[in-house]
Amino acid sequence: MLHIENLHAKIGDKEILRGINLHIPDGEIHAIMGPNGGGKSTLANVLTGRPPYEPTQGRVTFNGEDLLEMSPSLRAQKGLMMSFQYPVEIPGVSMTSFLRAALNAKRKQKGKDPVKAADFLKLLKEKQKQVKLPSDLMKRFVNQGFSGGEKKRNEIFQMLVLEPSLAILDETDSGLDIDALRTVAEGVNSMRSPHFSAIVITHYQRLLDYIRPDVIHVLMNGEIIRTGGPELALELEDKGYDWLREEQKED
Known part of the structure; x- marks a missing residue:
């Protein structure tokens, strides 16, 4: 579904x-962890086309x-969606x-007719x-007057309605x-499903107790320096990132 080469x-x-190299197959959920400033949110924003990245x-x-x-906009119509770390309010909409x-x-891009009002409200x-x-x-109005938790629920609600083929969740668990x-x-x-993949960006292992990713990557200093299974998140929770920093220096 998504293939990133030397980004x-x-x-x-x-x-x-x-120099990010990452492959997300159809139907897989991948988690990206790492310290602040490592490039996690930058990667998400580059994939969605957000300036000034x-x-x-x-x-x-x-x-x-x-x-x-x-x-x-075309990326969104093609099935890419991002859940923001800090969802913005859109007054008047x-x-x-x-x-x-x-x-x-999205339906128009796929050659489908607009959704009927009754069907949309039911959805x-x-x-x-x-x-x-x-x-x-x-x-x-969009996110206006919502609490922090309601904004995050609203992001997932939008995902369920729009059914993207690839969702990028940027620290959706924060707060x-x-x-x-x-x-x-x-x-x-x-x-x-076989037609849905996701990139889950998080600092904490607790989210991964509920969303069990297929693969976990550690992004540090602008590079993916370690990839593993669910046990990697437990190791990071226990040991932090300093041991990976030392390994990176040695390399």
Whole structure:
């Protein structure tokens, strides 16, 4: 589904990514862990086409197409979605209008007719219950007046409605209590299928107790320096990152 080869990226004159190589097959969930400033969020923003993050070298293909040549909106229409670490408020844009426009744009790109109003409302109610999102929030503008936890639930709610083929979850667990964490994880797990993959960016092993990734990568100093299974997250929780820093220095 996603293939990244020797990806370099910068912000202004500062190089952040220094040769990322990563392959996400269809149907797999991969976790990316690492210390602050290592490049995790930069990688997510480069993949979604968010300025001022600028790729300078390398190649990224998404379902066989050149991702870096696509506009951000086309990337979304092709099935790429990002759940932000700090979801923004969009005053003046209702939740319902926002989601219906996004869903219909995706359907149009696939040559499908716009979703009927009745079917759309039925879909919203079904997914809303799944993430325990209060019904009154649907009458508000996007994220406006939402608590931090409600914003994170809303991101997962949008994912369930839009059904991306690849979701990038950038520290979706930050600021969540245990009940909200479980609800968010259940939403992600409900998406599991041969046609859905995800990149889960997190600092903490606790999220991975609920979303069990197939593979875990450690991103540090702009490079993926270690890849392993679920046991790697437990090792990081126990030992931190200093031992990997020492190994990197020795190399």
